[in-house]
Amino acid sequence: MVVVDDLHIVYRVYGAGGDRGTAATALLRILGRKTRGSIREVHAIRGMSFVAYKGDAVGVIGRNGSGKSTLLRAIAGLLPPEHGNVYSTGEASLLGVNAALLEDLTGERNVILGCLAMGMTKQEAREKYQSIVDFSGVGEFIDLPMKTYSSGMGSRLRFAIAASKSHDVLLVDEALATGDAEFRVKSHARIEELRHQAGTVFLVAHNLEEVEQTCNRVIWMERGKMVMQGEDVIGIIDRYIAASGGKPVVRDPVTGRRVDDRVPAKT
């Protein structure tokens, strides 16, 4: 369960603007002749409030730069809020698309280390090992360093490691986007399972079909604020597609399923 209460997140970007980061400007800064004009504040989340309950799978949609990933990082407790707060039960685990665990170690060691880091004992880690490897479908490449993996293989293995434990809150940031069709089916099943174990899942995806299939709630963000949220996943997604100028999805009037598969899923 996650409560987000009037959350504001502000990034500070150093070296933005006219300061070109040369030695001379740095020296002027130290001498106090010039204030750090090069700091720019980016107000990434501007006052969001919502509650996600146990068993919810919440899809977060919005354009690039609307603050989706920032929201997830804040829920994971990685970004201290500027104002307001995020409350959650226990531990949140964030799966980002670029988050390799330890690149120069083999997949095998990554599995064991990941399990131990999540607080399993050696015994538990060994017991889970085979199921994680099977789930990830990495197969024979498991004894190669993780930096040699394709992005799809890497994210599959990471998802498999993180999903091997039941988390109170699981945050998935585009991590499934690179997986193949078979893996997507498996990961959806695993997310369902986590929901039934009273976990809360957040899913950021540009693939709206994926959100439709996986989530029971959806949050639509724009410029760090919430535009809409609710359980009418299909309705909100259709309005989002309309607002961003996409081609409307043809749906079966009864089931709400997409009728025409040729409509591109990505907007």
Place this chain on the structure above:
Amino acid sequence: MTDDRRLSAPGRLSHADDLPEPEAGGDAGVATAMMPAGSLAEFAFEHGLRPSAARPPVLAYLRQLWHRWNFIIAFATARNIAMYTEARLGQLWQVLTPLFNVAVYYLIFGVLLDTSRGIPHFISFLVIGVFVFNFTQRAFISTSKVITESLPLIRALQFPRASLPLAYVMIELQQMFLSMLVLFVIILVVGDPVTWYWLLIIPILLLQTIFNVGVGLLVARLGSQVNDFSQLLPFLLRTWMYLSGVMFSIATLTQVPARAKAILQLNPAALYITLMRNALLLSQRLSFPGTKAGNAVRCARWHHYSPKKDPASVMYDSAYCPATANPAHYWYYAVGWAVLALAVGFFFFWRAEAKYGRG
């Protein structure tokens, strides 16, 4: 350039209102659905929720850390193996690097600058200094980078972040064990015997490791928050090395006042080095200043020792010189530094626990 442009700490709240509202039509009715009545903060506390970005209390944190011991060891071992996988000589470099260091220092200090004058078995003396200091130096340089290097791991999984600097110090300890084996061989070849004093290695290494963990935690937080720190650190460490009598004996300094000499001698690096030398080298124990009743004449003779004119036994006359600091207190200081470093370092690191993931 690119380093300059990274995202950093969220700062002060501003421009909250000067950005336009989302242009897409908001629907207040939908947006407030599923919201409980009353304050969200109270609602959260009623359901036993905690702020995500809060650090656990000290004792709970220590308990979590204890539960991650397996992770710390496995992480250290894995890193240790991975570190040299790309080098053709592999883990042999763990031994070769300090040996090359010794060779360079021997050439410069022992031969060219003549700091070996008056020190019996100078090679053993030098190798111990280099290896012991190397342990601390490597520990600090690696822990200063540990948070940045492990950012993906930190972002993906929840675990007490102090595990990481702790693991990095364990890596260096494993390397130190290897160095010690080389050290034993060198000492025996140069000519000091094995004695029961060698057992003192265990408490010395333990204390030095505790000290390294403490300062390592401190350095890890500094390195993660102040970009310039890792640039500065090598210079700090080099200054420290030259002040700590790694390649010369602090007792031989003649132009330094006695008080300053005592301070140099009691700084943690010099202290652990000296304890190690006295434990491993009989020649050091016999020639250690202050171990014999003061004798100004014999002390002066040692200060002016010349390998060409004097018999080698004069090298041991440094024992008649006054002690730089009371040797009986060395162990107290060694324990004191370790405990102080651990307490300060741990507290300092723990205070920022919630912030390491933002990068």
